Amino acid sequence: MRVLIVDDSALMRRWLKECLSSEPDMDCAVARDGQDALAKIAGFDPDVVTLDINMPVMDGLSCLARIMEDTPRPVVMVSSLTEAGALATFEALELGAVDFIAKPGGTVSQNLRTIFPDLVAKVRAAAGARRRVRKPALALAGAGADRAPIRPRAAAPRPAPRPVRRxxxxxxxxxxxxxxxxxxxxxxxxxxxxxxxxxxxxxxxxxxxxxxxxxxxxxxxxxxxxxxxxxxxxxxxxxxxxxxxxxxxxxxxxxxxxxxxxxxxxxxxxxxxxxxxxxxxxxxxxxxxxxxxxxxxxxxxxxxxxxxxxxxxxxxxxxxxxxxxxxxxxxxxxxxxxxxxxxxxxxxxxxxxxxxxxxxx
The missing domain is CATH 3.40.50.180 (Methylesterase CheB, C-terminal domain)
Structure with a gap:
């Protein structure tokens, strides 16, 4: 299984790669931002991508939208435990991410180990979901790495709830x-x-x-x-x-x-x-x-x-x-x-x- 780890923090990249590479069937590569990730996907062709949300050059939501539009594959978001991080994570799920994992607070080298079992399990589950990934209809906002984060088009109106008994x-x-x-x-x-x-x-x-x-x-x-x-x-x-x-x-x-x-x-x-x-x-x-x-x-x-x-x-x-x-x-x-x-x-x-x-x- 090939996994691409995308994070602007060198320390996070190192720790996440150490975690996933300890699995004998996982081959890992890293990227430092969304733009770098798109280039790595073209050559590495990962089965799963773990994607940070807040990054320079191209943020995680913009990168995710490009992945889902151009080369759909399972993506697990790596999110901060903040309200802003939670809001961005739900936007990512709407764009097509399979799942997310929250970064723990405190000392990275100590607390990241607490999420390793969950991270491995979610990456494996995402890989199993690959054949069900769907390419969403996205409103592409121009080209280039510096464009604003892409948002999905408004959903079609949902049917009105059926009347039910009291x-x-x-x-x-x-x-x-x-x-x-x-x-x-x-x-x-x-x-x-x-x-x-x-x-x-x-x-x-x-x-x-x-x-x-x-x-x-x-x-x-x-x-x-x-x-x-x-x-x-x-x-x-x-x-x-x-x-x-x-x-x-x-x-x-x-x-x-x-x-x-x-x-x-x-x-x-x-x-x-x-x-x-x-x-x-x-x-x-x-x-x-x-x-x-x-x-x-x-x-x-x-x-x-x-x-x-x-x-x-x-x-x-x-x-x-x-x-x-x-x-x-x-x-x-x-x-x-x-x-x-x-x-x-x-x-x-x-x-x-x-x-x-x-x-x-």
């Missing part, structure tokens, strides 16, 4: 959604097709750091009509609202009397991913009958959510797995399907409509 007629009490690699665009595709008249609450766990879940929830709320709230404290769950697990923690569903609530809890080492989909679903099964739950497992590496969502189906609940053809990485949905836990396997653009049918009656 909450007292809903056939379930709660919808649960889990996602990992490639999840932000998939979550967006589902939630933006739903409206505030959706008759039950939605709780979702997307594997990402705390800074990013806050920005992601705010971004989704601005773009759609369904409010999206990060669960930073114990919160009552209301119909027509989506609740996003806070990064670097898990979300636990419980009851206060008859009222369903969700709250953040410290990550548990028994669960490999955070926020944990399995822990979220297991907590819901403790307080809601399985046949009153609908659970959705979207794109992502690993198997988080497969075991608990299989229990939902076994108890009479309904479950949806995203189809392989529309996943960035088919790990989590595949695990659910192979466990016999999926009622339906659905393309991403049909999941919202399937949810409406499942919830409405």
């Amino acid at each position: 909450a007292d007629a809903a056939s379930c009490d709660l919808v649960l959604i889990g996602a990992s690699t490639g999840g932000p665009s998939a979550v967006e595709e589902v939630l933006l097709r739903l409206g505030p008249d959706f008759p039950v609450p939605i709780v979702l766990a997307q594997h990402m750091p705390k800074r990013f879940t806050k920005v992601f929830a705010e971004r989704l709320s601005r773009q759609g009509s369904l409010p999206v709230i990060e669960v930073s404290r114990t919160t009552e769950l209301m119909p027509g609202t989506a609740y996003m697990a806070q990064g670097d923690a898990d979300v636990q569903i419980s009851r206060r009397g008859a009222q369903l609530v969700a709250g953040p809890v410290p990550a548990d080492g028994r669960f490999a991913w955070t926020p944990s989909v399995d822990r979220m679903v297991a907590s819901a099964l403790d307080v809601v009958p399985a046949d009153r739950l609908v659970a959705v497992l979207l794109t992502g590496m690993g198997d988080d959510g497969a075991a608990s969502m299989s229990q939902v189906r076994a108890g009479g609940g309904r479950t949806i797995a995203q189809s392989e053809e529309t996943c960035a990485v088919f790990g989590m949905p595949r695990a659910l399907i192979e466990a016999g836990g999926a009622n339906r396997v659905v393309d991403i653009d049909r999941i919202a409509a399937t949810l409406i049918r499942f919830v409405g009656g």
